[in-house]
Ligand code: SF4
């Protein structure tokens with residue numbers, strides 16, 4: 001299997017678990033995609049105020065509509081953050097980079113990088129030792145993950161050593177993420193977004209030689 | 211079932227009376243929602259499991275064998291792994307606690323809560339915590355515990371236990387959930403699943419944010435790095451291990467594995483087998499206390515409680531050590547025909563399905579296991595999918611035996627055991643029954659009113675009468691007929707050959723002689739001797755023309771012993787097994803052919819296990835020769851001659867096929883044939899060449915609900931499984947249903963008659 005084949009397999013399997021895959025040619029491109037996901041998103045379902053949130057009836061007229069949207073970025077380096085900050089302010093999005101606990105009831109979009117992709121199951125490996133990063137992948141209604149194509153491996157077992165390196169560190173917290181949060185606990189009907197993100201977007205950054 | 215009852219009833223001593231249990235079963239059987247939910251699930255599961263394994267480079271069976279092997283090794287090295295894990299985990303800053311009993315585990319966790327000043331606790335799903343009744347315990351300690359897995363939260367709010375290990379609330383409808391959530395939120399909630407899920411998201415999110423302590427289970431406990439792995443779909447375990455300042459993981463010591471590689475191998479099978487997913491949404495690997503910004507140290511307080519609760523004793527039990535290979539995928543429930551009819555609350559105590567029938571005895575005592583352990587048709591469907599490669603049906607019977615050995619054997623089964631051990635007595639009684647039944651059978655071969663040992667609710671199918679003359683009494687004349695048929699064939703074959711090639715007389719060529727011992731089994735001997743007669747005709751008819759078949763029917767043979775084993779009478783089963791092995795010894799047979807699939811599977815697999823230590827090699831020699839009818843016909847080259855007969859009109863009386871009245875036929879694969887022996891396609895190939903039109907029925911390999919004593923003990927469940935089966939058959943429009951086990955014939959034919967179905971039921975031997 002060439003790396004291209006592995007990427008193709010990864011894309012196929014991620015779409016089977018309702019993840020959305022985007023391709024980006026550059027960082028600028030990737031961050032623009034992330035911001036456009038946020039712009040298109042309907043506003044956060046649960047606001048960070050303790051006030052009544054609409055859950056009954058048809059009126060999903062969420063309170064946060066008036067508050068604008070929030071995006072969290074946790075592990076981007078300064079250059080990337082600068083680009084993102086500009087894009088956010090152009091689109092009237094609040095950008096936060098810390099204290100996610102204070103936004104426990106919901107953030108619109110959380111953007112993080114992923115360490116690896118696993119092709120045969122369409123999985124992201126996100127080493128999330130820092131609490132902030134972990135929360136971004138959990139409490140955001142949409143999780144956007146940046147992934148280098150060269151970091152996609154055929155299977156978990158094929159990358160066992162790399163995974164061992166991540167998981168054997170004391171105080172490490174390594175997440176395999178395969179699609180958005182889901183449940184089939186009521187009548188076995190699949191429902192997305194029970195505790196974690198309602199959508200998972202993966203932006204593939206092309207760094208492999210054709 | 212009413213709210214509040216389950217927990218209470220289940221924790222009281224002495225156990226439930228069998229009649230109360232049967233009543234619960236009847237309630238479940240008449241619960242339409244449950245029935246249709248279970249039925250849809252059973253069908254959908256098979257399909258999604260198949261798809262999930264389809265694109266793998268290794269076959270599912272090899273993969274399962276690999277998992278079984280690595281779990282087996284881990285069980286063997288358990289104490290070593292424990293020491294290794296403990297050391298690593300403590301180095302990483304995890305506080306490791308050992309709990310010998312369920313109570314001890316609960317106590318430890320309550321103390322952790324007290325010492326850390328935790329009052330609000332959130333939990334993600336853990337069967338181990340269910341096993342210890344942890345919630346109950348913590349609530350009594352005035353701790354506020356909230357389950358966060360959606361299904362677990364629902365059953366917690368209803369004060370019930372889970373009805374499935376992976377889908378705890380599968381027994382409930384959206385309407386029941388909507389009512390429940392309306393109560394909880396004080397607002398009217400629509401019965402729309404998407405919306406109900408969002409209600410849970412919101413309600414539970416605030417619980418997460420307030421919680422002091424999170425309790426999780428662990429699917430993997432990895433010795434060489436001190437890591438735990440947690441598999442979830444909802445993401446609740448992630449929040450439970452991130453937001454609160456204290457994390458306690460509770461896991462059985464059977465979850466220990468040497469390395470991440472082992473865990474990743476198990477993870478390849480677990481979700482595929484559990485829910486038909488390639489992987490769950492989340493798999494989380496935690497190695498020691500992770501960052502937690504609300505504590506002074508900046509790290510979470512992390513504990514792991516490793517529960518023994520009888521596991522190390524099980525590990526040293528040669529019969530049962532393999533149950534620790536369980537990875538808790540729940541598949542054994544998913545495919546179980548009984549589970550499908552009655553749901554999880556009726557087929558488990560805490561652990562559900564086949565594994566639950568076994569572990570209940572060990573974790574929750576004989577009083578909670580004694581009823582459920584009998585509720586098994588012994589169909590083997592669970593074993594065929596088990597991710598841990600556990601011989602579940604055999605161990606279920608073994609538990610049954612142990613409970614009877616401890617609590618005393620019921621009169622009914624004692625008598626059966628006594629009678630079976632003495633072949634002459636047994637056969638004498640059957641002969642007497644043949645006379646005694648006359649007044650009640652009328653002119654039909656069906657008993658309308660059964661002898662007393664059968665209760666009245668057996669009328670769901672008509673049972674056949676005992677034959678006037680059993681097979682063993684017909685044997686001498688049958689043998690003569692067979693011999694003359696063989697010699698006619700031999701003459702024909704010889705002349706053909708000598709015409710062509712001037713060869714030596716084939717008669718004396720040893721290679722062309724097949725020596726076959728017939729094992730009749732009691733049902734065909736005494737109830738359906740005509741099936742055996744038809745089978746013997748078929749031997750000569752279909753064997754290659756230059757083969758000579760010599761038949762033997764040792765009179766010393768008795769019941770195969772399966773009925774005894776299935777009533778928990780292992781000693782009697784052992785006794786008759788020895789009688790049977792001895793009866794066939796010294797006859798220089800090539801094969802021991804039986805037309806009863808259940809006998810075949812029992813003789814092949816159970817007999818060497820039962821008698822191996824006493825009879826040694828003669829037991830395995832015996833078992834190796836056992837072959838079911840269809841396999842024998844298929845193998846002796848009959849297939850080619852079948853075609854030949856079909857094509858040329860040879861006109862020597864053997865081509866009955868030419869003149870058949872062409873019918874639409876379908877096939878029911880006996881459990882003990884398709885799973886017991888692994889014969890799946892041969893009978894259908896044979897049927898395909900009979901000249902009849904073959905149509906495949908849905909779920910042809912699903913149990914018919916007979917299961918010997920099962921159908922006597924749980925007639926209502928048996929009836930429902932049967933009806934489901936007959937529906938599938940009727941759906942095909944077939945006029946004849948063919949199968950290969952007299953037990954199945956008894957169940958299916960009796961059911962078809964009773965329900966006025968439009969098809970006949972015959973044994974394979976009777977149609978070819
Ligand atoms: S053998 Fe059949 S009936 Fe018995 S537990 Fe297994 S699947 Fe269920």
Ligand code: SF4
Nearest residue numbers: 536537539540542596
């Ligand atoms: S016994 Fe086998 S099938 Fe049943 S839950 Fe355990 S691993 Fe799964």
